Amino acid sequence: MLRLGVEGYLESIKGKEGDFYDAVRIVCDALLVYAQRLSAAARNMAKREGDSQRRAELEEIARVCAKVPAKPAETFHEALQSLWLTHMAINLESLNSAVSFGRMDQYLYPFYRRDLQEGRITRKKAKELLLCFTAKACEHVFLLSERISQYHGGYLVVQAAIVGGMNREGGDGVNDLTYIFLEVMEEAGLRDPNYQVRVHQGSPSEYLNRVAEVVRRGNGMPAIFGDEASIASLVLHGYPLEEARDYAVVGCVELALPGKSFFSTDAGLFNLAICLELALNQGRRFGSKRREGALTPPPRQLRDINQVVEAFRGQLDYMVKKMIGDFRVVERGNRDYHPTPLSSMLVDGCLESGRDLTAGGAMYNSSGIQGVGVADVADSLAALDEVVFRKKRYTLEEVVEALKADFVGYQRMQAELKKAPKYGNDHPLPDGYAHLVVGMFHDILAKYRNTRGGPYVPGFYSVTCHVAFGKRCGALPSGRNAGTPLASSLSPCNGSELHGPTTALQSVARVDSRLMPNGCAVNLRFDPHSLEGEKGVRNLVGLVQGFMKQGGMQLQFNVLDPQILEDARRHPGKYPGLVVRVAGYCAYFDDLPDSTKEEIISRTRMGF
Numbered sequence: 001m002l003r004l005g006v007e008g009y010l011e012s013i014k015g016k017e018g019d020f021y022d023a024v025r026i027v028c029d030a031l032l033v034y035a036q037r038l039s040a041a042a043r044n045m046a047k048r049e050g051d052s053q054r055r056a057e058l059e060e061i062a063r064v065c066a067k068v069p070a071k072p073a074e075t076f077h078e079a080l081q082s083l084w085l086t087h088m089a090i091n092l093e094s095l096n097s098a099v100s101f102g103r104m105d106q107y108l109y110p111f112y113r114r115d116l117q118e119g120r121i122t123r124k125k126a127k128e129l130l131l132c133f134t135a136k137a138c139e140h141v142f143l144l145s146e147r148i149s150q151y152h153g154g155y156l157v158v159q160a161a162i163v164g165g166m167n168r169e170g171g172d173g174v175n176d177l178t179y180i181f182l183e184v185m186e187e188a189g190l191r192d193p194n195y196q197v198r199v200h201q202g203s204p205s206e207y208l209n210r211v212a213e214v215v216r217r218g219n220g221m222p223a224i225f226g227d228e229a230s231i232a233s234l235v236l237h238g239y240p241l242e243e244a245r246d247y248a249v250v251g252c253v254e255l256a257l258p259g260k261s262f263f264s265t266d267a268g269l270f271n272l273a274i275c276l277e278l279a280l281n282q283g284r285r286f287g288s289k290r291r292e293g294a295l296t297p298p299p300r301q302l303r304d305i306n307q308v309v310e311a312f313r314g315q316l317d318y319m320v321k322k323m324i325g326d327f328r329v330v331e332r333g334n335r336d337y338h339p340t341p342l343s344s345m346l347v348d349g350c351l352e353s354g355r356d357l358t359a360g361g362a363m364y365n366s367s368g369i370q371g372v373g374v375a376d377v378a379d380s381l382a383a384l385d386e387v388v389f390r391k392k393r394y395t396l397e398e399v400v401e402a403l404k405a406d407f408v409g410y411q412r413m414q415a416e417l418k419k420a421p422k423y424g425n426d427h428p429l430p431d432g433y434a435h436l437v438v439g440m441f442h443d444i445l446a447k448y449r450n451t452r453g454g455p456y457v458p459g460f461y462s463v464t465c466h467v468a469f470g471k472r473c474g475a476l477p478s479g480r481n482a483g484t485p486l487a488s489s490l491s492p493c494n495g496s497e498l499h500g501p502t503t504a505l506q507s508v509a510r511v512d513s514r515l516m517p518n519g520c521a522v523n524l525r526f527d528p529h530s531l532e533g534e535k536g537v538r539n540l541v542g543l544v545q546g547f548m549k550q551g552g553m554q555l556q557f558n559v560l561d562p563q564i565l566e567d568a569r570r571h572p573g574k575y576p577g578l579v580v581r582v583a584g585y586c587a588y589f590d591d592l593p594d595s596t597k598e599e600i601i602s603r604t605r606m607g608f
Contacts, residue, residue, distance in 0.1 A: 001086045001346065002079050002107065005071040006032055009345055020354050023341035031089050031342070032070050038085075039065035076121055079111040080133050086346075087159075088140075093342050097142040098251030098266060100160035101193060102258040105178040106167075112177050123180065130184045137192040149464075149593060156463065158194050158585040160249040164207060165198025166227050168242045172200070174207050185221040186214045191579050191586045196249055199548060200227035205541075212540040216531040218559040220581035223253070223521075226548035229513040230255055233553070237457065237517045239364065252584025253461050253519035253554055254368055260348045262362035262452070265459070265518055266370070267327055271469045272437060273373035273476060273486055275319055276380055277403075279311035280396075283318075286404045286474040286482075294318035299396045305385040308396070309436070312377070317444050324448045324456065327367065331451040334358045358452070365454030368518030371441045372462045372469055374511075375423045375487035378434035379478035379496065383420035385429065403475040406482045418479035424492025425499055426506035435511045442515040459518025461489040461584040464596045471595075485599045489521035489583045494602045501543055501606045509550035516553060521584040523603060525558045530607040539608045556581050562605065565589070569597050 004012070006028045013021050039062045046058035060077070068082035083101070090099050115121035142157045163181045167173040185195045197211050214222060227245070234244035234255060248258045254265030275293070277285060283293035296311040335358040344350035344357045355361030387393050394413055402410035423430040438460065445456040462469075470485040478493070487493040490508060497504040501524055508522050531540055544555060558581050568575045568589050578589040580600055589597065 001069050002073045002082055002111075005073075005082075006069050007071055009351075013351060016354070018354055020339075020341065020344075020350075020356055023339065023356075024345050024351070027089070027093065027342040027345070031085065034089065035065050035069060035085055039063075073111065076108065076111040076115045076126055077129060079108055080129055083108075084133065084136060086342075090340075090343055090346075091140065093340050095142075096140065097156050098158050098160070100248065100250045100256075102161070102248040103163065103165075103173075103246070104161050105163040105175060105181055106173060109175050109177045123176075126177070127180050127183060130180060131188060134184055134188045134190055134193060138190050156585065156587075157192050158251045159192050160196060160251055161193040162196040162198060162225070162249050163222075164203070164211075165225070166200050166202075166231070166245045168246050170245060172202050172204065174204060178207070179210065182210050182214050182222075185219070186217050188221075189219045189577060189579060191588055194223075194252070194585050195221045196223045196225060198225050198227050198230075199544065201545075201549065208541045208544070209537055212537045212544070215540060215557050216526075216528070216536060216559050218528060220556075220558060220579045220586040223554060223556040223581070223584070224544055225249065225253075225554050226513075226552050228548065229551050229553040230519075233514045233517045236514045237366075237455070249519065252463065253521045254459055255517055255519050257364055259346065260362065261364040261366075262347060262357045263364070263366045263368060263454075263457075263518070264331075264450070264452075265368040267330075267367040267450075267456075268323060269370045269372055269463070269465045269469075270320070270323065270441075271373060271473065271486075272316070272371050272441065273376045273380075273469070273473050275315040276312050276377050276476065277474045278315040278319075279308065280400050280403065280477075283315065299400045302396055305381065305389050308384060309381065312381075313440055313444075316440060320441075320444045320448075323369070327456075328451055331358075331367075335451065360452035360454075362452075365450065365452040366517070367450045367452075367454065367456050368459050369445060369456055370459045370461055370463075370465075370518070371438070372460075372466050372489075373473075373486040374434050374437050374460055374490055375493045375496070376476055376478060376480060377437050378423045378430045379420075379480075379493060380476045381433040381436075382422070382427075382430035383417045383477045383479065385433075386420040387416055399477055403477065406475045407479075414479050417477055420478075422478070422492065422496040422498075424497030424504045424507050426503040428510075431507045431510040434507070438511050438515050457517045458515065459520060460516055461519060461521035462486070463583050463585070464593065464599075466583070467593070467595045467599050485595070485602075488523050488599070488603070490516075491521070491523045492604075494599070495604055497604050500608065502546070504606075505543070505547040505552060505555075506550070509547060509552050513551050513553040519584075520554050522552070522555050523558065523581070523583065524555065524606055525560065525603045526606050528559055528561060531559060554584075556584065558600070558603070562601075565601050569594075569601060 042058045042062040046055050049055040064081045068078045073079040073082045163178045231244045243257050250256045250265045256263045278293035283291045293315045296314045302308050339356040347362045349363040350361035407414040421427040421429045423434050442458050448456050466486040466488050475482045579586050580589050
């Protein structure tokens with residue numbers, strides 16, 4: 001849009017006939033009318049404005065909106081305005097959530113550089129415009145029902161914007177605008193855009209240090225993505241290397257190829273832990289006589305951990321098949337009743353083929369499903385392996401009876417299960433099971449294709465559904481009680497990582513990130529004093545570099561005073577600007593469900 005403008009797109013489809021092209025023309029006309037109305041409104045405000053500086057600003061706004069997005073952008077201001085109006089139109093056309101900005105420092109840099117060289121802008125003015133843009137991104141909200149907000153809490157607008165990282169040739173893409181964006185992240189203190197950074201082994205030390213300084217400010221921004229792992233995952237799943245190097249993020253953490261892909265990245269959220277519950281009870285939930293899952297053997301016939309794993313695999317296979325059947329109904333519904341011609345116009349492949357995104361018009365298609373509860377299943381399998389099958393302290397039947405009773409009367413058994421090795425402590429037993437669960441979910445999804453011809457692929461982040469899913473999940477062999485939250489995203493279970501951030505990340509790095517083309521989220525929480533001074537910056541940079549070098553894909557941080565968090569929970573409204581990182585996105589603490597507030601407070605406080 002910045003390069004062609006609406007008029008350029010309309011020219012490119014001149015002479016092409018059919019419903020799809022008619023729809024594109026209609027939305028283009030609507031976008032032009034929208035921009036002209038804004039231009040007229042700004043011009044009328046300028047006529048009534050007494051302050052000369054503000055009047056000049058309004059006149060410039062009127063000029064810019066009269067030009068873009070109708071025509072190509074030529075200045076930095078015009079590029080931002082064209083981007084914003086197009087963005088709002090896409091939100092009006094679609095779901096108003098997770099519509100994302102991509103690699104802003106890359107495609108906006110030529111406008112900034114040219115304005116700077118020709119004396120039209122200063123660095124200070126560019127930063128002011130980006131701060132204004134950031135504020136605009138918080139003006140719209142994603143309205144959800146109370147029930148759905150348990151799964152997607154905090155008004156999940158989550159408009160991802162990412163900077164830094166490799167360029168398409170494999171060199172470093174950091175530029176002057178990247179550093180301005182880091183200042184904006186540092187100063188804005190807002191929930192959106194969902195600012196993120198890309199890093200790689202060749203990232204400049206100046207850039208890495210600056211990222212660490214912004215992280216420790218405690219606004220939840222930015223999340224950090226490792227290029228090596230992200231690119232390797234995309235390449236493994238068949239995408240060209242140059243395209244993979246140019247990846248950006250949708251919404252929370254989902255990898256995408258901007259302008260070329262329709263990766264329906266949040267097609268569903270899948271409760272892995274319930275599949276283990278079903279595996280231990282012949283396809284039934286604890287306390288239920290109705291079979292919801294597959295008919296797998298009773299506990300007395302599961303004579304070793306491998307048979308337990310196979311029962312879990314059987315339930316996973318069965319439930320994924322059911323889920324895919326539901327998804328295909330939704331996919332056909334979107335195709336037949338909710339086409340998106342404006343979004344389609346902006347993605348390569350659709351104008352060429354005459355097909356909407358929902359009908360498979362994009363160059364690259366997939367559907368992303370989030371696996372939730374990896375750590376809970378891994379810890380449970382490790383506990384059964386250690387306590388039941390190796391040490392033979394209890395039979396599997398006895399453990400299942402304890403789970404059905406939610407450990408009431410089985411406190412000693414629960415304590416022993418909790419003492420078993422846990423994911424997040426650099427222990428090969430639970431870490432190996434975490435890798436097994438991720439690979440199993442990946443391979444089962446890979447058996448299916450969506451109605452657009454693309455694969456189903458896994459991601460491992462949970463929004464706030466790890467809390468809601470936990471409420472509906474029975475007790476687990478890890479020692480977890482029924483109804484309590486599952487682990488957030490790919491992170492260890494709260495309180496289970498006992499030896500600090502480096503061992504926690506060693507465990508995460510043992511899980512093959514190449515199997516996560518839909519992304520993952522890993523949460524770390526620090527008290528502000530633990531990251532103070534130059535030493536704090538060095539420690540944080542070293543932690544990130546070490547994790548990414550071992551194959552880590554993503555890291556995100558909450559740097560929060562625990563007393564303020566507790567006070568904010570007890571006194572809603574006292575800290576209206578308190579931003580926390582939830583699971584791949586940020587939200588105002590006050591906007592979150594109480595159950596999610598409790599889960600964030602209970603996250604392990606890390607230190608070096």
